[in-house]
Amino acid sequence: xxxxxxxWLDSPQTLQAIVVTGSLLLFGIGFYGLLAYTRIIKILxxxxxxxxxxxxxxxxxxxxxxxxxxxxxxxxxxxxKMNDPVPQAAILTAIVISLATMSLGISFAIxxxxxxxxxxxxxxxxxxxxx
Amino acid sequence: xxxxxxxxTLLSMSVVALFSLRQxxxxxxxxxxxxxxLGSVVLFFIFNAPDVALTEAVIGSGITxxxxxxxxxHMHKEPEIEExxxxxxxxxxxxxxxLLVLLTLLLLGKTLxxxxxxxTSNAGQALLEHAMQxxxxxxxxxxxxxxxxxxTLGEVAVLFLAATGVGLLLTVEKxxxxxxxxxxxxxxxxxxxxxxxxxxxxxYIIVHGHLSPGGGFQGGVVIAAAFLLLFLTRRxxxxxxxxxxxxxxxxxxxxxxLGLTGLWLMGLFLGNFLPHPAEKIGMLVSGGIIPIIYILxxxxxxxxxxxxxxxxxxxxxxx
Amino acid sequence: MSPVYFIALPxxxxxxxxxxxxxxxxxxxxxxxxxxxxxLLLAASFVGGGRVVENIAIVQPLxxxxxxxxASLFFVMLITLSMTLFSLHYLFRRAESAQKxxxxxxxxxxxxxxxxLGLVLSADIFNLYVFIEITGISAYVLTAxxxxxxxxxxxxxxxxxGSVASLFVFFAIILIYxxxxxxxxxxxxxxxxxxxxxxxxxxxxxxFIGLGIKAKLFPLNFWVPDIYEAAHPEIASLFSAIMASAYxxxFFHLFYLFGIGFREFVMTxxxxTMIVAELAAxxxxxxxxxxxxxxxxxxxxxxxxxxxxxxxxxxxxxxxLINNALxxxxxxxxxSVLFYRFGSTHIDTxxxxxxxxxxxxxxxxxxxxxxxPPFGGFVGKFLVLEGFAEKGAYMAFGAILVAALIEAGYYFxxxxxxxxxxxxxxxxxxxIGYRSLFLLIPGLFLLLGIAFFLFLPYFGxxxxxxxxxxxxxxxxxxxxx
Numbered sequence: 001x002x003x004x005x006x007x008w009l010d011s012p013q014t015l016q017a018i019v020v021t022g023s024l025l026l027f028g029i030g031f032y033g034l035l036a037y038t039r040i041i042k043i044l045x046x047x048x049x050x051x052x053x054x055x056x057x058x059x060x061x062x063x064x065x066x067x068x069x070x071x072x073x074x075x076x077x078x079x080x081k082m083n084d085p086v087p088q089a090a091i092l093t094a095i096v097i098s099l100a101t102m103s104l105g106i107s108f109a110i111x112x113x114x115x116x117x118x119x120x121x122x123x124x125x126x127x128x129x130x131x
Numbered sequence: 132x133x134x135x136x137x138x139x140t141l142l143s144m145s146v147v148a149l150f151s152l153r154q155x156x157x158x159x160x161x162x163x164x165x166x167x168x169l170g171s172v173v174l175f176f177i178f179n180a181p182d183v184a185l186t187e188a189v190i191g192s193g194i195t196x197x198x199x200x201x202x203x204x205h206m207h208k209e210p211e212i213e214e215x216x217x218x219x220x221x222x223x224x225x226x227x228x229x230l231l232v233l234l235t236l237l238l239l240g241k242t243l244x245x246x247x248x249x250x251t252s253n254a255g256q257a258l259l260e261h262a263m264q265x266x267x268x269x270x271x272x273x274x275x276x277x278x279x280x281x282x283t284l285g286e287v288a289v290l291f292l293a294a295t296g297v298g299l300l301l302t303v304e305k306x307x308x309x310x311x312x313x314x315x316x317x318x319x320x321x322x323x324x325x326x327x328x329x330x331x332x333x334x335y336i337i338v339h340g341h342l343s344p345g346g347g348f349q350g351g352v353v354i355a356a357a358f359l360l361l362f363l364t365r366r367x368x369x370x371x372x373x374x375x376x377x378x379x380x381x382x383x384x385x386x387x388x389l390g391l392t393g394l395w396l397m398g399l400f401l402g403n404f405l406p407h408p409a410e411k412i413g414m415l416v417s418g419g420i421i422p423i424i425y426i427l428x429x430x431x432x433x434x435x436x437x438x439x440x441x442x443x444x445x446x447x448x449x450x
Numbered sequence: 451m452s453p454v455y456f457i458a459l460p461x462x463x464x465x466x467x468x469x470x471x472x473x474x475x476x477x478x479x480x481x482x483x484x485x486x487x488x489x490l491l492l493a494a495s496f497v498g499g500g501r502v503v504e505n506i507a508i509v510q511p512l513x514x515x516x517x518x519x520x521a522s523l524f525f526v527m528l529i530t531l532s533m534t535l536f537s538l539h540y541l542f543r544r545a546e547s548a549q550k551x552x553x554x555x556x557x558x559x560x561x562x563x564x565x566x567l568g569l570v571l572s573a574d575i576f577n578l579y580v581f582i583e584i585t586g587i588s589a590y591v592l593t594a595x596x597x598x599x600x601x602x603x604x605x606x607x608x609x610x611x612g613s614v615a616s617l618f619v620f621f622a623i624i625l626i627y628x629x630x631x632x633x634x635x636x637x638x639x640x641x642x643x644x645x646x647x648x649x650x651x652x653x654x655x656x657x658f659i660g661l662g663i664k665a666k667l668f669p670l671n672f673w674v675p676d677i678y679e680a681a682h683p684e685i686a687s688l689f690s691a692i693m694a695s696a697y698x699x700x701f702f703h704l705f706y707l708f709g710i711g712f713r714e715f716v717m718t719x720x721x722x723t724m725i726v727a728e729l730a731a732x733x734x735x736x737x738x739x740x741x742x743x744x745x746x747x748x749x750x751x752x753x754x755x756x757x758x759x760x761x762x763x764x765x766x767x768x769x770x771l772i773n774n775a776l777x778x779x780x781x782x783x784x785x786s787v788l789f790y791r792f793g794s795t796h797i798d799t800x801x802x803x804x805x806x807x808x809x810x811x812x813x814x815x816x817x818x819x820x821x822x823p824p825f826g827g828f829v830g831k832f833l834v835l836e837g838f839a840e841k842g843a844y845m846a847f848g849a850i851l852v853a854a855l856i857e858a859g860y861y862f863x864x865x866x867x868x869x870x871x872x873x874x875x876x877x878x879x880x881x882i883g884y885r886s887l888f889l890l891i892p893g894l895f896l897l898l899g900i901a902f903f904l905f906l907p908y909f910g911x912x913x914x915x916x917x918x919x920x921x922x923x924x925x926x927x928x929x930x931x
Contacts, residue, residue, distance in 0.1 A: 006132065006134070006135055008134075009133075009134025009135050009138060010132070010133055010134040010135075011134070014134055015133065015134050015137065016244075016247075016249075017244060018134060018137050018138050018141065019137065019141075020240060020243050020244055020247070021240055021244075022137070022138065022141030022142065022144075022145070023141065024236050024239060024240045024243075025141070025145050025236070026141065026144055026145050026148060026167075027236070028232050028233065028235075028236040029145055029148045029149050029152065030148065031232050031236075032152075032225075032228060032229050032232045033148075033152040034614070035228045035232070036152075036224070036225045036228045036229070037152060039157070040606060041157050041160070041161070041199065041202065041203060041206075042152060042157075042160065043610055044199070045151060045152065045160065045161070045164045045199070046152065047610070047613050047614070047617070048164065048195065049148050049151075049152075049164070049167055050617055051617065051620075052144075052167055052168065052171050052191065054617070054620060054621055054624060055171060055175075055183070055187075056141070056171055056174055057624065058624045058627075058628070059174070059175060059178045059180055059183065060137070060174065060178055061247070061249050061628050062249065062255075062627070062628060063178040063179050063180060064179075064251075065133045065177075065178075065179070067179065068179060069179040069180065069181050069182075069344075070259065070262075070269070070270035070271055071181070071268060071269045071270065071271070071343065071344065072268040072269075072270075072412060072413060073268070078263065079259040079260070079262045079263060079270055080259075082259055082270065083178075083179045083180070083255075084253060084255030084256060084259075085255055085258065085259065085262075085270040085271045085273070085274045086253070086254055086255035086258060086274055086279070086627070086633070087255070087627065088180045088182055088183050088271045088274075089271055089274040089275045089279055089282075090279075090282075090576055090627075090633075091180075091183050091186075092182060092183055092186050092271070092275060092348065093275075093282055093283065093286045093576075093580065094579075094620065095183070095186050095187060095190050095191050096186075096190060096286050096289070096290060096348055097286060097289050097290075097580070097583050098191070098195075099190050099191070099194065099195055099198075099290075099293075100289045100290050100292065100293035100583075100587065101293070101583075101587065101609065101613055102195050102198060102199070103195075103198045103293055103294075103297055103439050103443075104292075104293045104296045104297060104300075104587065104590065104591070104609065105606070105609050105610075105613075106198050106199060106201075106202035106443070107202075107296065107297040107300040107301050107442075107443065108300060108590075108594060108602060108605050108606045108609060109202060109206065109606065110202055110205045110206060110300075110301065110443075110446075111300045111301065111594075111597060111602055112599075112602040112603065112606060113205065113206040114205070114308075114446075115597075115598075115599055115602065116599055119206050121606065121607070121610075124603045124606075124607070126599045126600045126603045126680075127600055127603055127604060127607075127676040127679050127680055128676065129733070129734065129739070239652065242648045242649070242651075242652055243625075243649075243652070245648065246646040246647075246648045246649045247625075247628065247629070247649060248629070248646075249628050249629075250628065250629055250630055250631035251631070252631060253627070253630075253631025253632060254511075254512060254631055254632045254633065254634070255631075256631075257512055258512055261508065261512070277507055277508075278507055278508055278512065278513075279507075279514060279576075279577075280506070280507050281506045281507065281514045281574075281577060282514065282576060282577055282580050284461065285568070285577070285580035285581060285583075285584055286580060288461055288464070288561060288564070288584055289580070289583050289584055289587055291464070291465065291557075292557070292558070292561055292584065292587045292588055292591065293587060295467075295554050295557050295558070295591075296554075296558075296587070296590075296591040298554065299551055299554045299591065299595070299597075300591075300594065300597065302551075376468045377468075379465075380465050380466055380467070380468055380469070383461075383464075383465030383466075384462055384465045384466050386465075387458050387461055387462040387465065388462075390454075390458065391454075391458060393507075394452060394454060399505060399506065399507055399508070400452070400454040400458070400504070400506045400507065401506055401507045402507060403507075
């Protein structure tokens with residue numbers, strides 16, 4: 001019974017469905033956080049959660065569990081039956097970019113807090129139409 | 132087992148993410164958030180992507196959480212009772228948002244599940260056929276530093292921008308505004324012992340980027356983590372900004388010049404103009420310019436992230 | 451020469467900023483000026499050269515390529531020309547008032563230029579994402595550069611909005627790669643319609659939201675006035691002249707290349723953007739906000755004209771783009787000069803302007819934005835209206851005329867403060883450099899209006915190239931099957 005369940009979960013269609021629904025759920029949680037919370041740190045966390053969800057989505061669909069990681073070693077002497085390296089490279093790039101945005105966002109938030117004592121975008125009022 | 136582990140990890144990630152958002156204490160929120168990163172590390176291993184897993188471990192959940200935690204320490208203000216009340220009063224609005232998001236995602240998920248068909252004869256497979264000629268054992272490294280090296284140059288520029296931006300924002304006119312806690316005995320002695328080891332590990336990751344998972348970005352961040360330990364335990368310790376600048380500028384300019392040399396010699400920007408025979412694959416000296424580029428990136432990322440972490444810990448004036 | 455230099459030179463200069471900074475007081479501005487002028491000359495050397503493809507690292511179809519054709523060349527020249535004019539202003543201002551963090555300013559300006567040039571040139575969709583991020587992050591920091599409360603608030607808002615936009619774009623790129631297995635624009639363009647319908651819809655929607663935010667399309671442009679207000683006026687000049695144009699190009703480049711069908715929808719969105727923005731501009735009292743809304747309005751008109759797909763309208767849109775870039779550059783530079791002198795950007799400041807050159811420059815900028823002869827704006831608006839009339843889109847035709855009337859409302863209000871009664875002129879010490887700059891830029895859009903027949907063939911060719919998807923695919927893939 002349990003064996004059957006595990007094999008069913010391993011079949012390509014099920015795996016794809018798991019990755020799609022799971023990562024979209026995570027994406028949705030991040031999106032909810034982005035819309036529903038107003039503290040800057042929470043918003044940055046929400047953005048990061050959404051990014052993680054997209055990475056899982058991309059890699060989960062692009063990789064094939066029956067192939068190996070695209071690295072040669074003692075057992076693998078040529079690049080056959082290996083996973084697609086391009087999504088991995090793209091995600092690597094995106095992770096670094098996400099760190100860059102995050103650290104910049106934090107330093108904005110710190111400087112803003114030190115100047116005004118506010119850490120919430122709902123309290124921002126310096127911009128906008130003034131009569 | 133792949134399916135089961137994926138399902139379990141994704142579900143726990145979602146739960147942890149939801150709890151992380153619902154926490155009113157930001158520190159706990161960040162700690163839970165790094166749990167989400169940990170979950171994706173597991174998934175990336177399952178998906179046969181050790182490079183990405185390593186990157187996510189050191190960058191996605193490691194240094195990002197550190198950056199967030201330092202930020203929170205600077206903004207140390209517990210939410211006042213009123214604020215928490217306000218947060219609760221927005222309940223109805225939140226439910227509406229949640230329903231809206233759920234509806235959108237149901238539609239999106241249904242569309243994707245019904246129509247998405249993954250193309251298997253893709254650019255990656257075509258690149259794998261060329262990977263032997265690139266001369267690096269790690270095909271991801273070949274893609275990152277060579278085939279799609281232009282992206283990586285841009286990525287380095289993004290990180291450079293962020294580091295310069297952090298330097299701009301967190302520079303105070305005079306004095307310094309540091310967060311510092313007196314370290315206990317074990318941390319003080321342990322950090323002295325661990326510092327060279329972590330540094331060595333970072334260098335190892337950088338130098339072996341073309342042979343095994345990891346490379347300049349991951350190793351550079353590990354090096355920054357070694358310095359982080361020193362910033363936390365030694366109040367007087369500071370980086371020489373002159374050396375940091377020379378390292379990051381020099382490495383960046385060398386990267387561009389390396390690309391231009393390829394243009395002048397081979398007619399291709401970032402072309403691999405050094406010998407990179409396929410027989411040498413797996414040796415430390417192989418792959419032509421690939422290891423050189425990763426070492427340059429390692430130097431640049433290491434100095435930049437160390438600088439960012441230092442600036443975040445002590446908002447000091449420029450030296 | 452290779453188009454790679456458009457990216458490599460600014461990157462190299464940015465990485466070496468400490469070296470430039472160490473050279474002396476004026477070195478930063480001089481370096482920026484020399485660099486952008488060199489790139490402008492380089493761009494000029496490509497005129498009439500047809501479509502040039504530069505592969506990076508390996509050969510097609512796997513390589514990332516930079517493609518320069520008459521459409522992208524137009525935008526490259528627009529960006530480098532605006533940057534050259536901006537660095538002239540920067541050089542003159544630098545002589546008067548010192549600024550902290552000069553070297554870092556140099557970094558962000560350079561990377562803003564490199565990022566926008568990359569957006570225009572790159573023919574690889576993931577590479578475009580990287581350039582979106584480079585442009586975005588430089589823009590966030592430039593917005594917050596002054597570190598005042600306003601600037602930081604703007605920076606934070608911009609960072610959040612910008613990250614959300616690029617997240618949506620990233621999602622679309624992921625779906626494209628999963629479906630088609632490539633990042634190459636030509637291959638994607640070739641096979642885009644072979645994807646299942648629902649996926650095409652999702653990708654278009656995600657891309658529309660992501661790029662619509664960046665290109666200031668209604669209703670995704672609510673953030674723009676706040677950012678323009680938060681940023682220093684001279685930075686706002688770059689946002690309006692360089693960044694907006696680059697994103698409009700990117701939007702339509704992908705739109706035509708992929709053959710996305712929502713043409714009517716985009717056109718309506720453009721028209722609505724224009725009307726709403728011009729109406730909002732009427733109520734403003736701050737020059738930065740007025741010009742921000744005016745920029746949104748101009749962008750809306752250009753978007754509507756480009757979505758129409760009529761050769762006249764597209765050519766007119768190119769005239770409008772360069773006209774708006776020059777005029778807004780001039781206006782924001784003047785606002786920044788007034789801001790240094792009077793410490794305010796309220797429209798009442800205009801009553802105090804005593805310098806004749808400045809008054810003349812402002813009036814000419816207003817007239818060309820309104821589309822009055824003999825300025826460049828007239829040619830642009832005339833061609834656009836001709837295009838709409840040819841297509842029989844009389845509703846849009848009428849809307850453009852109404853928008854022009856609304857525009858006239860607030861420009862005449864400001865012009866009244868410049869020349870009307872109740873003035874209290876104060877001296878505005880202007881260096882000889884500034885005087886010549888205030889004559890040079892109006893001269894450029896006057897030239898555009900009077901000698902329009904010189905530019906017409908080039909702009910016409912650019913307009914034709916922008917919508918020529920087959921030619922792009924054929925050249926990029928060359929002999930590759």
